Amino acid sequence: MIKFIRRAAITSTLLLLVAFGGLAVWGSDRLLHPNRRPLQDYHREILSQPSEFGLRVQPYTGPSGTPCLLVTPSPDPGTANKGRIVREELMKRGVTPGRWGDTRGTIVLLHGYCGRKEDNLPIAERFCAAGFRCILPDLPGHGDNPSPTATFGKHETALAGDLVADAAQRFSFPAAPAALFGISQGGAIALQAAGKCDGHWSAVATVAAFSSLSQPVERAATAIPKLAVIAPFASEACSCGVYFREGFTPADIRPVDAATRITIPAFIVHGDQDTFIPISAGRAIYDAIPGNRKTFREVRGGGHGNVLSTGSHALYADLCRFYITSMLGDGKTSRAGIKGR
Template identity: 30%
Template sequence: MLAGSGAAATAALLLVFCLYLYRFAIERTPKSFMRSDPNMPQVEEKIIREVREWFRAQPFEDVTIRSHDGLALQGRYLEAKCPTENAVILAHGYSGRGEDMAVFARFYHEQGFRVLMPDNRGHGRSDGHYIGFGWHDRHDYVRWIEYMVRRIGERAKLVLHGVSMGGGIVLMTSGEPLPPQVRCIVSDCAYTSVKAILKYQLRQIFKLPAFPLLPLTSLVCKCRAGYFFGEGSAIRQLRNNKLPILLIHGDSDTFVPTSMAAELFEAIRGPKDQWIVPGAQHATSFLTDRQKYESTVLNFVQKYISAPAQPAEAQHLRAWPE
C-alpha cells in the first residue's frame, strides 16, 4: 500500500515538473532566464542603442500573412534603396522578435537588398501560444517565401539568414520543397534538433538527466503544441536539402555547443561552407569579428545570387488566403 502510494506520488511529481518544463521552455511566456543565463552573453547597451536608432529611422512596412493553421503572422518589410530582385528573409532567435535582427537587416540593406523580418509564431506581434523551435515555423517560412516571390516577382533572388533558433528554422525550412527563387541559406549558431538542444539545456540549467523528463515533456508538447521533440530535426531536414548553406558558429558557444555545427555540416548534401569564429560566444559572431562576418557572408551570398537559378522540385505557389 505504501509502495503504491509512493509510486503514485512520484508519478504526480514527475507530471507536475514536466508541465512546468513545458511552460518554462515551450509555452508563450516571458523567458526571463535568458537574461540571467551565464551561457547567453549580453550585448553592450551602446550597440543596442545604435542599432535601435537605425531601425527606428527606416520606413519599415508592417505586413501580415496567414499560416497554414490559421495564425496571423506579422513581419516588417524594408524596400531596397534602388530597384532590385535581391532580398533576404531574416529569422530571429528563441524568445525574440523580428527587430532583434536589425543589425543584419542594416548589413543587407546597405548591400542593396530588400529585407523581411518576420516575428516567429508565438513571438512578438505574431499569433501563437507556443514556441515551435523551427519545426512548425518551417511551414511559416515557406509562406513568407511565397509572399516575397509574389511581391518581387518570379525573378526574385532570396536569401534565408537565421541566428540561433532562427538558424534552426532556416535549416528545417531547407528540407521543404522550395521554389527556385531561394538561392542560398546562412545559418548562424543553430542546433541539430529540438530534442538535442533541450536535452543539453536540461543538463545545463537544471543539472538533470534527459530520462524520464524529456520524453514525458515531449508528450505534453505533442498534446498542447502538436509536435514531439524528436520530430524537429535539422539533421533530417538537411538530407532533403540541395541548396547552398553557410554555417557560422562561435568556438566559445556554450549555449548551443559548437560540436553541433560539425554534425550539421556533415549532414548537408548540397554546396556548403563553414566558419567557426574564434572567441565568439552564442549569437555574437557578427559582433566578435564584424568585418570578416560581413565579407564571409557577402562573398557566399553573391556567389549564389549571381548564379543561374537551379531547377526546384515541382511546387506551385498556393492561392493566397485572405
C-alpha cells in the same frame, strides 16, 4: 512489513507520477510559450530614423497574421556605418555591391528563441547594403505574433515560403531569387525549410543552429539548479508534455536530417565557445549536407549569443558575398574563396 513496503512503493510511484506530470506541464509550457521580449532601445533607434541606417522599413501583416517588416536599401542613405563597411569589405573581395537602393533578391531573416523580428534589423543593414531586400517576421510564439505557440519548424517551415510569395505579390517584386537566414532557432527552421526542396530557395545560411531540438532542451534542464540532478527525467517529462500538447517531441525536430536533403548552397556558422549548442552540432549539420556547395565557418571565441559580433565585419562580408554568389552567380560557393577559420 510487507504492507509497509507495498504502501511505500505505491506512495513513491504516485509521487513520481505527480512529479513527472508537473514537470511535463511546466516544461512544455516553458518551451512552447517563450517569454516575449519588448522592443529594445536599439530597435527604436533604427525604426525612428531608418534612412540614417541606409534602410527603408515597411511594417505589414503577412500570412497567418504574422507581423513583418519589409526592409529595403535606401537610395539616399545617411551615415549607414555598418552598410558602408560591408560594401568596402565586399569591394576588397572583388565583389561589386551595386548602387545604393538597388535590390537583386530577397532574404528572409528568422530570429532566435525568445527573440523578435527587430533583433534582425542590424543584420538587415548589412544585407540591404549588399543589395538585398529583407523580410523580418515575428515567428509564432514570439514578438507580436498572435499565435501563442512556437513549434521550432513543425509549422514554421511552410510559413517561410508563404512570406516571400505574399510579400512579392503585395509589394510587386519578383519572388525569386530568395534565400534564408536564421540564428539558433531561426537557423534550425531555415534548414528545415531549405530541406523541403520545394524550389522556393536559392541559398541558406545559419548561425548557431541546433542539430536536434533534444539537445538544447536537455541543456536547458541542466542549467536550472533545481533540475540539474534530474535533468534526463525533466527533459523526458518535457518531451511528453510537448507531445500531448502539439503532437511532436523535441526528438522529432532534427535539422540535421533536413540537411541531408538540402541541394542549394549553404553557409553554416558556429562559435567554438558555444556552451549551449556545441560546435559539434554545427559540424554535424555541415557534414550532413550533400555535395560541395557548402561552407563551414568556425568563429573562434564565439559563444551562443555573440557569434556575429565576434566574427565582426569579415564574417558579415563573407555572408553577403555568399548570397551574391549563390543567388546571382554560378552558386559554387566552395570555389568562391570563402574558407572556414
